Amino acid sequence: MFDINKLITIPPFSLKKKEKQKIMEDALFDLTYHHYKNCSKYQKILDGLNYNPKKRNKASEIPFITTNLFKDFELKSINKNEIIKTITSSGTSNSDLSKIFLDRLTATNQTKVLTKIVSSVLGNKRLPMIIIDTEESIANRNFFSARGAAIKGFSIFGNEIIFALDKNLRIKYDVIKKFCKKHNNEKIFVFGFTFIIFKNFIDKLLKTKKFLPLSKSVLIHGGGWKKLIDESVTNNKFKNLIKKTTGIKRVYNYYGMVEQTGSILLECDKGNLHSSIYSDVIIRNNDFSECKIGQKGLVQLISVIPQSYPGHVILSEDIGELLGEDNCKCGLKGKYFKIHGRVKNAEIRGCSDAYE
Amino acid sequence: MLMSRDKKIFYLVGQENINKNPLPPFDKIICEFLNDLSNKIDKFKEILKYPDLKSFSFWCRKANIAKYKKEFEDGKVRMGLGLAFHITPSNVPTNFAYSFVFGLLAGNANIVRVPSTDHPQVEIICKTIKNLLNIKKYSKIKKMNAFIKYEKNDEITKKFSSICDARIIWGGDTSIREIRQFPIPERSIEINFADKYSFCILNSNSLEKIKKKELKNLAEKFFNDAYLLDQNACSSPHLIVWLGKSNEKIKKVFWNEVHETVKRKYELATINVVKKYNNLLKDVIETNNIKDVKRYGNDLYRVSVQKIKSDIEKRRGAFGTFYEYDCGKIDDISKIVSSKFQTLTYYGIEKSKILDFVVNNRLKGIDRIVPVGRALDIDVIWDGFDIEKNLSRIIDVK
Incomplete structure (x- = not known):
């Protein structure tokens, strides 16, 4: 299993794309398989989406889950007695609470x-x-x-x-x-x-x-x-x-998101948000293809921290824009990007809301 | 726009004091008025921008109303009930207009609560009606009708409920439950359009032989049924039952064509992309017998299920998500049909066979059996009853 302590001696914004990619892929492979084995709901998702967790893939190919899923279900990859803390968050899109279950290891990490x-x-x-x-x-x-x-x-x-x-x-x-x-x-x-x-x-x-x-x-x-x-x-x-x-x-x-507490994306001296060696950002179009640099799209966030719940690869409801990778003028490595706020609400057609 | 004294109700058409005395159903002046309404809306210069306006004007044209009249007449003497109070959905811009016509045709005075969200279609229709009612010969109808707008307000709903002879609630279950707290007079009737589930039967044997042109046509019709109202209308299909031999190749031909249509005609807001995907993940977690999920980008999701149980009605697709089930013979699905089932769209199977299926299995559900492409065609027969007859009373003369 991936051990975060291996990364702890590396400065968090020091790795270039290739080196980081290797670490990320190893970590995400382990985490994905771990959650597949230990969270039956996550297993159903991967099975449903025909994703084979025993195969090593690019980080961008691992299915993402939505933040709302943490409101609809209790997702955890640990036993009840291992929970030391449950973090709740209202988010914005509805009144239900997200529930994030932490064990000692994930909380420490x-x-x-x-x-x-x-x-x-x-x-x-x-x-x-x-x-x-x-x-x-x-x-x-x-x-x-x-x-x-x-x-x-x-x-x-x-x-x-x-x-x-x-x-x-x-x-x-x-x-x-x-x-x-x-x-x-x-x-x-x-x-x-x-x-x-x-x-x-x-x-x-x-x-x-x-x-x-x-x-x-x-x-x-x-x-x-x-x-x-x-x-x-x-x-x-x-x-x-x-x-x-x-x-x-x-x-x-x-x-950052409550689902990925710890691996926050911090602004640099040039005013751009950066991913560290513990996280990654992918911006996606409406068909979920990856956006190019400078294109706005949905923000997918990756974190190598979550072990007690399957929150390592998440699709947010925020709109972001990738500005570049490894070449920010601030000198820090990693992807840097901008957040344009939350996705605009849109009307749903249909005929079942007569009294609103 | 007039405002009522309590300043919470906006009168788009008409005013507070309305004449509640009914007319006979399909009264001459009513039919004339609807014919004028159809013509006026049809001549609206931006009509092409609003296909739903076009459908409405086409629907209330002279010939169609005459057809309804003929179907209605059964030798009995009828009158409207009095005042009909309509609570219409906010996300189908023209639904309120159909509801109004239902009430009017049956000979009733009408108070129509139009969507509280702003739709240009609502404005266009209301303005046209208002102008027409100002013509002298329609003064009788003018006094009988009001179109109102108000933010959700229990006091107002209660007030109108307490004076109406018929209350029409266009769903869904939650709205009905809420509004039912407000009593209507003892003799008054209620027509409620509760939440419904609709599905589609396709015969793969017929699809195997289909010509390219007909396939394209079929795909577009299916698209209209499912996507035009974001798969969120009571008659939009969620489940596709495949009759005939189970053959993925045939299915693929069909779905690829649907996908092409979706790509050409459908645009999904980013937030709804997230909702659609979230809904899929939810269903994958909650459904126990999924055989396979196929995604065509985010345009179209197919979820095929191994077994089908009565809880299938809880699996509602969103924005183009379809559950598929292979079925040897149609009788196999009788166990899933509850009173919640509304529309069954079909292709490649005799309608009489489907009717036999409903009758012989003594099913409580399936109110409509219509060809693919006609799911959204609203009609005076809806949810299993004749709205015109329900909104009028018989005078038994002996």
Whole structure:
């Protein structure tokens, strides 16, 4: 079975296409066969789609499953008693919850991989950390648990942590100012969800014409742009407003899904999202053929982490665009790409919704 | 557009106080009005952009209404019931118009709730009706009809329900269940179009000998049945039962031709591609006797099943996903037919044989037996009953 520890000594954005391909193919072959043997529903899918998991194939040929399937079914490749954590997420397209089952190994690997990827921008030392969210988000288990899980996941990079918002999502100025004073000349790690940062932090600071001195800090944020697109806030505008209200210059967006926690796709210094040696991205046309560089299409995400559930190859409902591979001006290797937001909703014809 | 006093109901045609007194079914003035309506819509300059408008105008043309009239007349004296309240589906743009004509032909006054989503077809039809009703000779009909629009609102639905003589709900089960909470007067009747399941029988022996041109024609007809309404109409086929010898070669010829038609005529929004694929994966997980899945890109999915059980009606294809079953003789499938079954489209088999199958096996389902290509042809006989006769009362004169 593929062991993630073999990759852990390799810098996460250092491998060129060919070297990465070999590692990916080995890992995905093992994972696919593992899930085939241990998850009967996954087995039915592969059998149904006439896919032979005993044959080694290109990563792009392994059937992908949809994110919605985690809402419709409990998909797991472990026994019930091995589950140590269940992550739930509402997603967007319907009200059902996705359920992701973690065992000790997968949970540990998520942390290991996240650490490798994030330390490429934060460095290896733990830092003072400001979470732009409320402490409730991790205290209350009924809260958005994917959000709570991400906060907990990123908290491992902090040695002293404060939450910047109170339970009503109002800025705790005194607490932040005191914290800034204490860590005056240090690099601070600021983390949060894109929309919350915008709505409950930047926007409030702008409206009250306040400035929080965090210029030496690094901000990492994720969680999607859907709501910000509605307010026509682009990544650039977001960065400018962050700089204006806090002085932070190093701002990194990340893209990831609850189904593939850990192997996040991180923005580089040139503003592009990158896949690491733990993940891959394929953009697909409506007929599922692969898009060329510069073509928009559905985002398929690959992660070598999931062992406790069959989430290693997933089709998202996001639209993305591949920008290139191995040749980003930032110097990092791997595919780099852009996310254009969620697929537009469309009408379904038919005759069974008279009362809506 | 007029707004009602409570400002939640928009009157596209007509107004709040309507005359609920009925007319005799197929009254002369009604038939004249429908003939005018057909002509006016037909002359609409952008008619070619909307094939469904064209179908509607063709359907309510003089000759067709005359035919219905002839079929209707059975020597009994009838009158409309009074006021019919129609709740029509939001995703078939012209359905509300058919429902209205059903109500009107039977001699009723009508309140038609049109789709709350915006369709140009709705606007065109309502405008045409409004203009026609302003002609003096139609003043009688004008007072009897209203087309309204409102966002889902229980109070409004309750109000209209409480005063109607007939309530017509165009499905599905959830809508019917919800609306049924609101009582209608004791003597009033209800016509509900519940969720239905439809399927298709193809005879491979006939297909073996089919000529290229006829095959193309058949594929296009099948396409219309299945794809025109995203395989989401109550009469769109989900299951294909193959009669005759089981021969993949023959099937392939058929499906390849269907695929060509789909490629030419069908475009699926990206989100629906994901939904279609997700639906396939779901079915693969939930179905226990799948023999084989064949995908033609994302244009067409075929799922052949080894065995067929009564739960097949839960397997509903989406956007062109078909379950296939090889069947030695037609009687073998009698066990799957429940009262949920509506339309059976056929090719290469005598309709009398299918009728015998329904009668001899004493089936509770299958309300329509029509050739491939006519699944979506709406008719005054629907879901097993005569809508005109149901929407009128007999005056027994002795």
